[in-house]
Amino acid sequence: xxxNRFETLLDQYLDGTLANxxxxxxxxxxxxxxxxxxxxxxxEDCRELNxxxxxxxxxxxxxxxxxxxxxxxxxxxxxPGITRWLAAAAVLILVFGGTWLAGxxxxxxxxxxxxxxxxxxxxxxxxxxxxxxxxDMAAAPRSAESxxxxxxxxxxxxxxxxxxxxRTARLELSTRAFDADxxxxxxxxxxxxxxxxxxxxxxxYDGMRVLYLTLRVPAGRLxxxxxxxxxxxxxxxxxxxxxxxxxxxxxxxxxxxxxxAKMERLRALLAQAQTVEDLITLESAISDTQYEIDxxxxxxxxxxxxxxxxxxxxxxxxxxxxxxxQDREESLPERVRNGVAAAWKQFTLWLGDLVVFLSxxxxxxxxxxxxxxxxxxxxxxxxxx
Amino acid sequence: MGIIPRRKxxxxxxxxxxDDKAQRFEQLAAPxxxxxxxxxxxxxxxxxxxEDCAQEAMLRAFRALDTFRGDAQFSTWLYKIAxxxxxxxxxKRRQTVSLDLLSESGWEVPDGAPELYEQLEKGERRRxxxxxxxxxxxxxxxxxxxxxxxxxxxxxAADVLGLxxxxxxxxxxxxxxxxxxxxxxxxxxxxxxxxxxxxxxxD
Numbered sequence: 001x002x003x004n005r006f007e008t009l010l011d012q013y014l015d016g017t018l019a020n021x022x023x024x025x026x027x028x029x030x031x032x033x034x035x036x037x038x039x040x041x042x043x044e045d046c047r048e049l050n051x052x053x054x055x056x057x058x059x060x061x062x063x064x065x066x067x068x069x070x071x072x073x074x075x076x077x078x079x080p081g082i083t084r085w086l087a088a089a090a091v092l093i094l095v096f097g098g099t100w101l102a103g104x105x106x107x108x109x110x111x112x113x114x115x116x117x118x119x120x121x122x123x124x125x126x127x128x129x130x131x132x133x134x135x136d137m138a139a140a141p142r143s144a145e146s147x148x149x150x151x152x153x154x155x156x157x158x159x160x161x162x163x164x165x166x167r168t169a170r171l172e173l174s175t176r177a178f179d180a181d182x183x184x185x186x187x188x189x190x191x192x193x194x195x196x197x198x199x200x201x202x203x204x205y206d207g208m209r210v211l212y213l214t215l216r217v218p219a220g221r222l223x224x225x226x227x228x229x230x231x232x233x234x235x236x237x238x239x240x241x242x243x244x245x246x247x248x249x250x251x252x253x254x255x256x257x258x259x260x261a262k263m264e265r266l267r268a269l270l271a272q273a274q275t276v277e278d279l280i281t282l283e284s285a286i287s288d289t290q291y292e293i294d295x296x297x298x299x300x301x302x303x304x305x306x307x308x309x310x311x312x313x314x315x316x317x318x319x320x321x322x323x324x325x326q327d328r329e330e331s332l333p334e335r336v337r338n339g340v341a342a343a344w345k346q347f348t349l350w351l352g353d354l355v356v357f358l359s360x361x362x363x364x365x366x367x368x369x370x371x372x373x374x375x376x377x378x379x380x381x382x383x384x385x
Numbered sequence: 386m387g388i389i390p391r392r393k394x395x396x397x398x399x400x401x402x403x404d405d406k407a408q409r410f411e412q413l414a415a416p417x418x419x420x421x422x423x424x425x426x427x428x429x430x431x432x433x434x435x436e437d438c439a440q441e442a443m444l445r446a447f448r449a450l451d452t453f454r455g456d457a458q459f460s461t462w463l464y465k466i467a468x469x470x471x472x473x474x475x476x477k478r479r480q481t482v483s484l485d486l487l488s489e490s491g492w493e494v495p496d497g498a499p500e501l502y503e504q505l506e507k508g509e510r511r512r513x514x515x516x517x518x519x520x521x522x523x524x525x526x527x528x529x530x531x532x533x534x535x536x537x538x539x540x541x542a543a544d545v546l547g548l549x550x551x552x553x554x555x556x557x558x559x560x561x562x563x564x565x566x567x568x569x570x571x572x573x574x575x576x577x578x579x580x581x582x583x584x585x586x587x588d
Contacts, residue, residue, distance in 0.1 A: 007558065011539075038499040039565060045510055046518075046533040055422040059436045063418070063443035067407050 001029040006036050014043060095354070098361055103353035164249040164303060167219055167310035169226050169240040175233030178209055178318040185213070185314065188228040192221040194312075206320055213314040222310040233316065249303055256296040263289045410447045413459050418443075420460070421467045427530045428471040430519040438474050442467035465545050468527060475523035498569065517567040521560055528553045529560035 006029050012018045013026055030037055054060075175181045189196065194217030204210050217225050230238065266289060270282045330338065414421075421442055426435035446453075446466045453462055502510065521529060531542040532553075543553040 034497075034499040038502060038568075039561070041499065041502060042514065042565060042568065043533055043561065045514055046529075047536060049511060049514060049518075050427060050534045050536065051423055052419055053423075055419055055439075056432065056436060059422055059439050060418060062436070063414075063440045064411060066440065066444055067411060067447055 001025045003029075003033060003036055006030075006033070007039070010040065010043065013040070014047070094361075095357070098357040099350065099353045102357040102360065103349065163244070164246045164307050165219075166243040166245055166303070166306045167222055167240070168243075168313070169222060169238070169310070170313040170315075171226060171229055171238050172236040172315040172317070173229070173233035174236050174317045174319050176319045177233075178211075178316065181233045181316060182211060184232045185229055185316070188225060188232070189215055189217070192217050192225040192228070194218070194221070194225060194309075197311075204317070208318040208320055210318070211314075211316040213312075213316070215312040215314060216309040217312060219308060219310045222312060225312060229312070229314065236315075236317070245303055245307075249300065252296050252300050252303075256293065256300070259289055259293045259296065263293065406450060407447070410450055414443060414446065414463060417460050417463055421463060424464065424467050424530075424535060425471055427518075427534045428468070428527065429474065430515060434474060438471045439467065442470045445470065461541075461545065465547075468531070468545055472523055472527055475526065478523075502568075513568065513571065514564075517564050517571070520567050521563060525556050525560035525563060528556040529564070532557050533561070 006026060009018060009022060009026055013023070018026060030040065173181070186196075194215050196213060197216050198212070198214035200212045202210055202212075215225070226238070226240070263286065266282055266286045270279070270286065273279045273282055418439075422435060422439045425439040425442065426432065429435045429438055442463070446463050449466070453459065505513070518526060518530065518534075527546060528542055528548075531537045531545060532539060537545065539550060539554050539557070542557075543550045546553060548556075
C-alpha cells in the first residue's frame with residue numbers, strides 16, 4: 001500500500017469500517033510511514049477539536065433577546081420624501097413610456113404599409129428590366145480577393161470537397177429607388193439559385209427604410225451574386241471573408257472515427273458483460289459516446305451546410321429624396337411658423353398616442369387602484385386607532 | 386426556559402401570531418444552539434466572530450421560518466443557514482493565502498515530526514491545529530471543518546454546502562493536504578530545535 005492509497009482509505013480507517021485485509025495493510029503502511037502517521041494523528045485531533053461545551057452567555061442571551069426585538073411591530077412608514085419622488089417618477093415613466101409604445105405601433109404600421117405595396121408593384125412590372133442590368137454587372141471585374149476565392153471554390157471538385165471554406169460577404173448599399181432595387185436584388189438572387197434566410201426592415205432616425213437581408217447562395221455563385229448586387233444602388237461598403245475550417249473539420253472527423261471505434265468496442269464488451277455493475281458502467285459509457293458522436297455529426301453537418309452555401313449579408317439603406325426647399329434659406333417668421341406647426345403636429349400625435357395608451361392601460365389601472373385600496377384597508381384594520 | 390427575557394412594559398403584543406412564531410422558533414432552535422455556536426466557532430476560529438455569526442444565523446433562520454417547509458430536518462436547515470452566514474463572513478475577510486500552499490500536491494514531513502507532534506501537549510496541539518485551520522481558504526475550510534471536525538458524512542456536507550459530492554470530497558482531501566503543509570511549515574513546531582528538514586514524503 002502506498003501513501004495515496006492510504007489517503008483514500010483514511011476516512012474508513014478513522015470510522016473503523018475498513019475490511020480486515022485492508023485494515024492489516026493500512027496498519028503495516030502506518031508502521032513504516034511517518035508522513036501518514038502524522039496525517040492520521042492530525043485528523044484524529046481534528047475530530048476532538050469539536051466541542052460541545054456550553055455556549056457563551058452573550059450568544060445564548062443575545063439571540064433570544066434579538067428574537068423578541070424582531071417581533072416588535074415596526075411603525076408603518078408613511079411615504080417619506082424620497083419614496084414619494086420615486087413614485088412620481090414611476091408614474092411619469094409609465095405614462096410617457098406607455099404613450100411612446102402606443103405611438104410606436106402607429107409608426108410601425110406606417111412603415112410597412114407603403115413598403116409592401118411598393119415591392120409588389122415593382123416585382124411584377126420592373127423585375128425583368130432590372131434583371132438584365134444585374135446580369136451585366138455580374139460580368140464586371142471582381143476584386144483580387146474574390147478571384148482567389150473563386151479558384152478555391154468552383155463547383156464541386158475533389159479538392160473542394162476536402163477543403164472546407166466558409167465564405168461570407170457583406171454589402172452595404174444605399175439607394176433612392178428603394179423598392180426597385182429591392183426587387184432587382186431578389187431577381188439576382190433568384191438567378192444565382194440562392195434563397196433569403198432572413199429579412200428585416202426598419203426605419204432609421206430620418207424615417208427612411210433600412211433593409212437587412214441575409215442571403216444564402218451556393219458557394220460557387222457568391223461572387224456572381226455579389227457582383228450583380230453591387231451594381232444595384234450605390235455601394236457603401238463591401239467586405240468578404242473566407243474561413244478555412246478544413247483542419248477543424250478533419251479534427252472532428254478523426255474524433256468522430258475514434259468515437260465510433262470506441263462505440264464498437266463498447267458494444268462488444270456489452271455483449272460479454274456479466275455483472276450488473278459492468279452493465280451499468282458500459283451503458284453509461286455507451287450513452288456518453290453516443291452523445292459525443294451525435295454532437296460531432298451535428299457540428300460537421302453544420303459546417304457542411306455553411307461551406308456549401310455561402311452567406312451574403314446585405315444592407316440596403318433608403319436615401320431621403322432630394323429636398324429642394326431645404327436649399328433655400330428660410331426667413332425667421334417662416335422658421336418660427338414651421339417650427340410651431342411641426343411642434344403642434346407632434347403634440348397632437350402625442351395626445352393621440354396618450355389617449356390610445358390610456359385606453360389600453362385603463363383596465364390595468366383600475367385593477368391596480370382596487371389592489372391599492374384593499375391593501376390600505378388591510379393595513380388600517382391591523383392597526384386600529 | 387429561564388433565559389427568555391421578559392417583555393418590556395411598553396411593548397404590547399399585537400396579535401397572537403407573531404408571539405407564537407417567536408415561541409415556536411425558540412422551542413425548535415434552543416436544543417440546537419450549541420451545535421450552531423460550535424459550528425460557527427470551528428469555521429470562524431475565534432469567539433467574537435463565532436458569536437456574531439451564530440446570532441446572525443439564528444436571526445436569519447427566524448426571519449425565514451415561514452419558508453421552512455419541513456421537507457428537511459429543521460436541524461439541517463438551521464445548519465445550512467449557519468454555514469452560509471459563516472462562509473459569507475469568511476469570504477469578506479479576504480485573507481491572503483500563499484499560492485505555494487494551494488498549488489503543491491504533496492507535503493514534506495521533517496524528520497521526527499510525527500513523534501514531535503505526538504509529544505506535544507494536547508492543548509498545544511489543539512492551538513496549532515486551530516491556527517492551521519484558520520489559515521485555510523474559505524472554500525476548503527468549510528468542507529474540511531464539516532467533515533473532519535463536525536463529523537458529517539461527505540453526503541451530509543455536500544447537502545449542507547449545496548455542492549456536488551465529488552467536489553466536497555476533493556476539497557476535503559486538498560484541505561487536509563494544505564493543513565499538513567501548513568503544519569509542516571510551522572517553525573514553532575517542527576524546526577524549533579533546529580532540525581534540518583527531512584527528505585520528501587516517501588511514496
